[in-house]
Amino acid sequence: MAVDAGLVAWVAEAMAPVGTVTHRAMMGGATLYCDGVVFAIVADDALWFKADKVSDAEWDAAGAARFTYSMGEGRTGSMNYRRAPDEVHDDAEELRRWAALAIEAGTRGPAKRKK
Incomplete structure (x- = not known):
């Protein structure tokens, strides 16, 4: 599965007033960072x-589904990510509003240990 480069570019463009968005490849998708803070992923052509x-x-009030994935043998796993509301795909202000919530969650997460 390829990463939707157009979606990543849209997020970076819309987030420019907030900070610099970078990304890294992740299991067929991409992890997005805003000024070094993980705030989103792109997987299955979705944000x-x-x-x-x-x-x-x-997120529950907005009806944003949790990110789930197949673990094989009929098992399903989930990660602490929520599907972006539809309006973020064509409204930069809405994207920034929801991204701010995600950045806050990213800053509350545990810091990665250096090797």
């Missing part, structure tokens, strides 16, 4: 924002 226990209620 998924980082969530956590603090922000879950807001």
